[in-house]
Every structure is written in C-alpha cells, then in structure tokens.
Amino acid sequence: MSTVDVAVPETQSSDPEWSFAVEGQVVSGWDWGAGPPDVRQLGSVRKVRSSTYSRNVPVHAFSMTIGDDLTLESGLEHQLMMMLDRDLDVSWLVAQPFLLRWSPKKSHYPDLLSVRVDGSVTVWDARPAELQDIDFNWKVEKTAEACTTRGWRHRVFPGLSGAEEVNLRWLSMARRQQPWMPAATARLREITHGAGATFGDIASADEGGYLLSTLWHLAWRGDVQLDLAGRWGEGTRVVWAGERS
Numbered sequence: 001m002s003t004v005d006v007a008v009p010e011t012q013s014s015d016p017e018w019s020f021a022v023e024g025q026v027v028s029g030w031d032w033g034a035g036p037p038d039v040r041q042l043g044s045v046r047k048v049r050s051s052t053y054s055r056n057v058p059v060h061a062f063s064m065t066i067g068d069d070l071t072l073e074s075g076l077e078h079q080l081m082m083m084l085d086r087d088l089d090v091s092w093l094v095a096q097p098f099l100l101r102w103s104p105k106k107s108h109y110p111d112l113l114s115v116r117v118d119g120s121v122t123v124w125d126a127r128p129a130e131l132q133d134i135d136f137n138w139k140v141e142k143t144a145e146a147c148t149t150r151g152w153r154h155r156v157f158p159g160l161s162g163a164e165e166v167n168l169r170w171l172s173m174a175r176r177q178q179p180w181m182p183a184a185t186a187r188l189r190e191i192t193h194g195a196g197a198t199f200g201d202i203a204s205a206d207e208g209g210y211l212l213s214t215l216w217h218l219a220w221r222g223d224v225q226l227d228l229a230g231r232w233g234e235g236t237r238v239v240w241a242g243e244r245s
Contacts, residue, residue, distance in 0.1 A: 016107075016146055019099040021045040036150065039115050044096035046109060048073050063093055064175050070095045076126045077111050080157045082168050084114050085175070086220055091117045100146055108139040110154075121152040129158045164228040171226075174216035184214035192238045200234030 018030040021043040048058045059072040097113035112124040144154035218224040
C-alpha cells in the first residue's frame with residue numbers, strides 16, 4: 001500500500017468557498033475568521049446515491065473509530081476507511097467532509113477526513129493511479145492548496161494491492177475485542193516467549209479457537225506485526241510490536 005503526498009505550489013490561488021454539514025445543517029461559505037469547524041460535529045455534506053449508470057456502488061461500513069456507520073462511495077474508499085480504522089493514532093473519521101467551490105463550474109468533494117489523536121487533520125481523495133486524469137489532478141492540486149492554507153494536510157490514496165486488501169479484510173473480521181481476549185493474550189505471550197514461535201505453534205496450542213481469534217484481533221490492532229502484502233501460513237512467525245522480525 002502506498003499513499004501520495006501532494007506538493008503544493010508556492011503561489012497560492014484565491015481561497016475557494018468551503019461548505020460543511022454541521023450537525024445536519026449545510027453551511028455554505030464557511031467563515032474561517034471565526035476558526036475551523038469542530039470536525040467531530042461534521043457529517044457528510046452530500047448524499048451518496050447509486051443509479052443505473054453509476055460507476056461506483058455506495059458502501060455502508062461500520063467504523064470502530066467513530067462507533068457508527070460511514071457511507072462511502074466505492075470499494076476503494078472502503079479500503080481507505082479500513083486502513084485508517086486500524087490506525088490507533090486516528091481518533092475520528094468523516095466521509096464526504098466538505099465541498100470546495102472555486103467557480104460555478106469548478107468544485108470538489110473530497111472523500112474522507114481523518115483526525116489524529118494530536119488533533120491534526122488529513123483530507124483524503126481516493127482514486128486508482130490509472131484513473132487520475134487531468135481534471136482529478138487539477139482538483140487535487142487546488143484541494144491540497146486550500147487545505148494547507150487552513151493548516152490541514154491532503155493525501156491521495158491509490159488503493160491497496162490485491163494481497164493487502166484480502167489480508168486487511170480478513171483482519172477486519174476480528175476488529176471487536178471479545179471477553180476472552182485479555183486472558184488469551186497473556187497465554188499468547190507465554191507461548192511466544194523467546195524467538196521462533198509461529199502461527200502453527202499457536203494453532204497446535206489452541207483449544208476452541210480462542211488463541212487464534214485473539215491473534216487476529218491483536219494483528220488488527222497492530223500489537224502483533226504482520227506484513228499486509230505477504231502470504232501468511234503455519235510458518236509465519238509471531239512478532240510483537242517493538243520486536244525485530
């Protein structure tokens with residue numbers, strides 16, 4: 001998986017009109033002189049719908065980060081949401097967070113907004129590299145420019161590899177912590193004490209699936225480190241965060 005940081009030109013254009021949905025009410029022409037909006041009060045600024053000729057199908061995905069559903073426009077946005085939902089440094093997510101309008105014919109809805117625990121904001125656009133055309137690149141450049149002016153960051157998400165997506169979807173099934181997991185985590189620590197413990201060792205010691213389900217949850221959280229682009233099997237070694245692989 002890779003993301004793209006967008007370089008912002010030194011010469012800034014005029015600031016576009018910003019529209020936010022604050023507590024269900026769309027506010028056009030946001031007054032930045034009064035400060036930024038409370039991002040935790042923001043909702044999607046437009047309705048995501050599908051039609052007969054739509055290229056994308058809306059995705060309703062539950063986010064552990066916000067404890068609620070997000071309505072996304074595509075499977076690619078769902079990939080991005082899962083990636084951010086797994087990041088313990090991300091504290092909030094908003095889909096379709098605002099509208100930027102430069103002229104009656106030039107406007108843009110970014111795909112996702114994420115907030116880190118330190119309060120920093122990143123605005124995301126999701127688009128496969130092969131579909132990043134001239135119009136998209138213009139909007140990305142201008143959006144990055146506008147975000148930087150307001151102290152926010154902008155990034156482009158081109159998608160995960162096939163292996164990364166499959167592995168991330170597998171781990172996403174173990175997002176929710178279960179009552180047995182604290183005790184199972186302690187047992188996993190005992191089994192993997194020292195070097196060389198593998199998934200096969202865990203499976204051999206498991207009774208009832210408690211250890212393996214806990215292992216997947218810990219991998220989702222990042223407490224157990226796994227290469228998302230790799231192929232996992234019985235010989236995959238268990239590496240705890242902070243250990244050398």
